[in-house]
Amino acid sequence: MKQPYRVAIIGAAASGKTTLAQALAQRYGEPWVPEYLREFCDVRQEVPVAGDQFHIASTQVAREEALAAQGGRFLFCDTTPLMTAVYSIHYFGGIDEQLESLASSRRYDITLVCKPEFAWIPDGLHHEEQDVSGMIDAILLEELARRGVPYTRISGDLDERLKQVGQLLGD
Incomplete structure (x- = not known):
């Protein structure tokens, strides 16, 4: 069986990743993988620590x-x-060996980096107590460059983002 074309959707908190992933899945009638971190926080009712990464x-x-x-x-x-890994750098001062190996080994057919341009609203355990999206975005862009990962920056409202991605996917 042929593997699907994997589309990585990454970015800081409140950058619209989940909204975009859901909208793309609906538009193309294909699956999406929700962010496990949300479930982790909801189930455990605690924020993750370094050992959870x-x-x-x-x-x-x-x-x-x-x-x-x-x-x-x-x-x-x-x-x-x-x-x-990016959040590990920000919150825990680095990436442990297992996480580094996993992050380095993953390949995606296309990487979309959502620009953090939406109003940040704290939502309890899922995200930060303050807006750190600019810092996370900067670390992410540094890590992408360091790893030589090509990416496309996605911005604008949802319709604009869907158009941008549609052009990349050959619509």
Whole structure:
């Protein structure tokens, strides 16, 4: 079975990743992989610590692989291990060896980086107590450059973003 074209959708909190992933899945009638971090926080009712980072990233990958095994044209991934690594750099001062290995080994057919241009609203355990989207965005762009990962910056309202992605996917 042919593997789906994997679309990584990454960016800081409040950059519209989930909204875009859901909209793309609906538009193309293909699956999307929700961000496991949200479920992790909801179920445990606590914020993750450094020791949770590899578990979060590897669970995200396992869910991605399970959906990819079903085939299809596209698979829209609402975050990747690279974002877990970026948050590890910001909150814990670095990336542990297991997480680095996982983040470095993941390949996507296209990487979309959502510009953090929406109003940030704290939402409890899921995200920061203050807006750190600019700092996270800067770390992300540095990590993409360091790793030599090509990406496309996505911006504007949802319709504009869908048009941008549609052009990239050959609509």
